Amino acid sequence: MREIAFDTVVKTVRDMIIYSGTDLPQDTYDALAQAMEKEKSPVSKEVIRQLLENADIAKDEKRPLCQDTGLAVFFVRVGEEVRIDGGLLRDAINKGTEEGYQDAYLRASTCEPFSRANLKDTVGYNLPAIIHFDLVAGDKIDIEYAAKGGGSENVSRAKVFPPAAGKAGIVQYAKEVISDAGGNPCPPITVGIGIGGTFEKAVISSKHALFRDIGSRNADPEMDELEQEILLEINKLGIGAMGMGGTETALAVHIESNPCHIASLPVSVNVQCHSSRHTHITI
Amino acid sequence: MAKTYNLTTPLSSEDTRQLESGDTVYLSGVLFTARDAAHKKLVDLIEAGEPLPFDLEGSVIYFVGPTPPKPGDPIGSAGPTTSYRMDSYSPTMLKNGSKGMIGKGKRNQEVKDACAQYDSIYFGATGGAGALLGKLIKSAEIVAYPELGPEAVRRLEVENFPVTVINDTKGNDLYQMGREQYEVK
Incomplete structure (x- = not known):
């Protein structure tokens, strides 16, 4: 059985969230650049140009790409031969999410459905994360993350x-x-x-x-x-x-x-x- | 043919009547922020005949809930939020003197009619360009409802803030016009 420290998961998740808040992934950036080339409307072309400029500014100055920094959504594939040392995997992912959103000045957008009260002071900063777990063979943990606006x-x-x-x-x-x-x-x-x-x-x-x-x-x-x-x-x-x-x-x-x-x-x-x-x- | 204008707030009917759907406007001066929760409070005050926390006359309302500022910055990222959630409140705001709204996405017929009736404009800013737009905000101060957090009403000073005219004072709608032009049937 392989052991992974609770804090290792926290730090990994925190880093993923901070990175995603400001750095548009290369595949998305390239797709937008291609769309700008193909776009026939001058108005829409200018919008896409602004989006690419926005991505450059966000990356260079470490500013959030968008004020809607989303709910944190994870797909996690857990190997059956791995265990977390020092806590629960779900808690580690939530802790990393909270630290990432807070440390990078990302917006806490999670609220109670009817009172609309923001849960940052009660449940945690932009918590709970939305986590989909799956069990797989092996001794690794595979984490996919997206910020969903x-x-x-x-x-x-x-x-x-x-x-x-x-x-x-x-x-x-x-x-x-x-x-x-x-x-x-x-x-x-x-x-x-x-x-x-x-x-x-x-x-x-x-x-x-x-x-x-x-x-x-x-x-x-x-x-x-x-x-x-x-x-x-x-x-x-x-x-x-x-x-x-x-x-x-x-x-x-x-x-x-x-x-x-x-x-x-x-x-x-x-x-x-x-x-x-x-x-x-x-x- | 779309034109480009530089305008400073507060806006007058003279400013807004010249604009047409598709025009680009660089706004300078003051914008007030408000989303759903703040709109409800403002409209409740208007209906109760009570004074508002800022002067609506000629004002431009920006539908935005920014990210928290980093230390030393006036504001975080600040792009527009989806506007239809303000549709039930906007006609009251326009009737009471507001001359412009900045958001993203389509509005209902009542809002378009109110734009025509009260010489007001619905501007679109580029959604998701929060870093770019946030940088054009020179100062931000909370003027009402701090308890709403990102949804508090803020007074923003902006310079050359780029927006596109979606609904003009003549009943035109860029979302319909643009789509009809590029739709392949």
Whole structure:
């Protein structure tokens, strides 16, 4: 059994959060630069230029990329041959999250659902983190992190279709969700689509799809083709950067597909804004 | 053809009537911040006939909840938040003298109508450009509701703050116009 110190996890998570707050990942930066080249609307082109300038300023001066520094979302794969020495893994991730958000002057955006009271003084600074655990073989812990903003989360949707809806139904649904969203989720967006599984499996898959590097291809050729088709359809909508009209509404569509019940075809569309702050570390 | 203007707050009807959807405006002077919670408090005061913590006449309201400032900085990152959450409050603000709003995302018909009726403009700032926009804010002081934290009302002094006219005083909407121009049917 391999042992990893509680404090090692805390420090790793803290560093991931601080880095993600100010440094746009290279895949997102490159995708925005390509979108600026391709964009036909001068207004949207200028918006994307501002986004790249913003990323440069944030990185150089260590200022948060966006005032919405998100809820902290993690996908953690824990090897069955590893244990945490000195505490619980969930507590270590939460502690690292709190320290990262506080030390880097990131905004605490977590609140109670009805009173809307900010939980920073009661539960902890931007706590609790949203953590999805999975158990895997081996003696490592694999941590994927993304800061998830509210504007793009607010337009996300899920639906369980009858199997007859098929691929055409999914294309139509994705187009409908993005069309209704317009400029609200801060385009150019990344679109995560979870297909199959049960209702909640589709939703979690759509979230995880957003953690994939923009520009990477789906290993499944059928899903790769579907991703390209949906991307093309979304970019025909004309929404453009920040909804001001244009050709580059989405940077990428990412699909995660699962086996599902013979009676159903669950589909979830989760949207990420242009500031796709995600990072990945294996301890 | 979209034009570029440099304007200083407070704005007058003369300032706002010349603007058209799609124009770029560099704003200097004072902006007041308010999000959902602050809007509710301000509109409650107006409806009760009580004085407001700042003068609405000609004011520009920025929908923003900034990150905490680093030591020595006036403010942290400060890009716009999604505006539709203020739709139920904005017509009252405009009726009582406010001449501009800065946010992101579409507004409802009541807000667009109020822009036309009261010579007010809905400006869009680039969402997610919080570091860039925060740097253009020269000073920030809380003028009301400190208990709201990031949602407190702040008085910001800005220089050449870049915004785009979304809804003008003639009922135009850049989100509709821009989309119609680039949509492939």
